[in-house]
Amino acid sequence: MPSEPLTEHRPVHGPYVYGYLRHGRARAGRRQALAESLALYCSQHELTLCGVFTEADATARDIHSPAFTGALDVLALPDTYGLVIPTRSHLGPRHVTAERERQIADLDVRLMMIRPPQTRRTRTPAGASRRAESGA
Numbered sequence: 001m002p003s004e005p006l007t008e009h010r011p012v013h014g015p016y017v018y019g020y021l022r023h024g025r026a027r028a029g030r031r032q033a034l035a036e037s038l039a040l041y042c043s044q045h046e047l048t049l050c051g052v053f054t055e056a057d058a059t060a061r062d063i064h065s066p067a068f069t070g071a072l073d074v075l076a077l078p079d080t081y082g083l084v085i086p087t088r089s090h091l092g093p094r095h096v097t098a099e100r101e102r103q104i105a106d107l108d109v110r111l112m113m114i115r116p117p118q119t120r121r122t123r124t125p126a127g128a129s130r131r132a133e134s135g136a
Helices: 028-044 066-075 094-106
Strands: 016-022 048-055 080-085 110-113 121-123 129-131
Touching: 016 028, 016 066, 028 048, 028 080, 048 066, 066 080, 066 094, 094 110
Parallel strands: 016 048, 016 080, 080 110
Antiparallel strands: 121 129
8 A cells, every 4th residue: 555645745736826026127137036036935935926917117107007907807816815026116106005005905815025114213212222113
């Protein structure tokens, strides 16, 4: 009787995620590095990267760009877990980012950032540093 492999040795698929990049006129090496960073992040976190949507015009200020609209379409699929981006700035300028984050949240999927925003450090009167709370 052949032994059955352990669950950890069987291929596991999912959770399914998509990537989104906004790189404009970045050199080919930079574009490749960004795509590889998404793939590495997904591999390290046991996520299945199904595709990457790329916004070639980093100066575009339109909330409804073709690449982001495509990303929203696949994020609405029933088995999609979320969207992976290198940093928050890949969603666009501040006013665009806020609206895009709202649209992603409305789909009830996760937004994952490889490099999440860092909290600011401030000094207390005694000279010890503490993390500034958001909204402060």
